[in-house]
Amino acid sequence: MAGVIVKICGLSTLPMLEATIAAGADMAGFVFFEKSPRHITLETARELGRVAQERIRKVALTVDADDSTLDAIVAALAPDLLQLHGRETRERVAAVKARFRLPVIKAIGVAGAADVSSAAAFREVADILLFDAKPAPNAAVPGGAGTVFDWELMRGYSSGDWMLSGGLDPANVAEALRLTGAPAVDVSSGVERERGVKDEAKIAAFVAAARKGGAFF
Numbered sequence: 001m002a003g004v005i006v007k008i009c010g011l012s013t014l015p016m017l018e019a020t021i022a023a024g025a026d027m028a029g030f031v032f033f034e035k036s037p038r039h040i041t042l043e044t045a046r047e048l049g050r051v052a053q054e055r056i057r058k059v060a061l062t063v064d065a066d067d068s069t070l071d072a073i074v075a076a077l078a079p080d081l082l083q084l085h086g087r088e089t090r091e092r093v094a095a096v097k098a099r100f101r102l103p104v105i106k107a108i109g110v111a112g113a114a115d116v117s118s119a120a121a122f123r124e125v126a127d128i129l130l131f132d133a134k135p136a137p138n139a140a141v142p143g144g145a146g147t148v149f150d151w152e153l154m155r156g157y158s159s160g161d162w163m164l165s166g167g168l169d170p171a172n173v174a175e176a177l178r179l180t181g182a183p184a185v186d187v188s189s190g191v192e193r194e195r196g197v198k199d200e201a202k203i204a205a206f207v208a209a210a211r212k213g214g215a216f217f
């Protein structure tokens with residue numbers, strides 16, 4: 001029985017990264033999107049990337065980034081995976097995967113059952129689908145808002161590798177896992193003490209709760 005995979009996203013300092021590794025998380029997410037309070041520079045990415053190397057899987061999160069931006073991010077962080085969290089098309093996801101030869105996580109915004117069904121279009125081009133609450137059409141930042149969507153929509157979903165995200169926290173992650181059977185979870189806001197600032201105790205509590213909740217599967 002494999003355990004649930006846990007990703008902590010939006011790490012921007014060394015203490016946040018060390019707390020994530022110490023808690024036993026599987027993936028560390030780094031945000032490259034200037035409008036996000038969790039955005040990191042290439043210089044910070046180089047530093048955190050060196051520390052994380054071989055200790056935790058590094059995920060570079062971008063939003064509709066072009067090739068030259070991705071080139072610079074990949075060179076700085078040396079990520080193990082790329083997370084595309086914008087309006088990237090199926091063709092764009094395929095092109096990114098071909099260019100960088102890295103596993104790709106494609107975020108799918110969910111507001112209703114049709115969004116879950118339409119994710120099938122990305123199944124052949126993305127390695128992992130990440131289901132998150134759908135952002136408002138005019139949202140400045142299309143994620144990391146701590147918004148939960150209706151987990152019932154994901155009950156019994158078993159079409160390939162996927163992650164659940166959106167408003168998860170140490171108090172609700174076990175229930176989310178029980179209800180959806182998700183093989184992996186991703187969190188940002190729910191392990192912060194203020195927007196953009198991670199809390200070590202919350203990170204540890206989240207990983208522990210996810211491991212316990214995921215033990216049912």
Ligand SMILES: O=C(O)c1ccccc1N[C@@H]1O[C@H](COP(=O)(O)O)[C@@H](O)[C@H]1O
Pocket residue numbers: 009010029031033036037038061063085130132141142143144145146147165166167168186187188189190
């Ligand atoms: O974390 C961010 O700032 C962010 C910015 C732009 C796109 C996505 C972002 N985060 C991702 O959003 C989801 C949900 O986060 P939360 O737990 O509800 O705060 C998660 O997958 C983050 O990786």
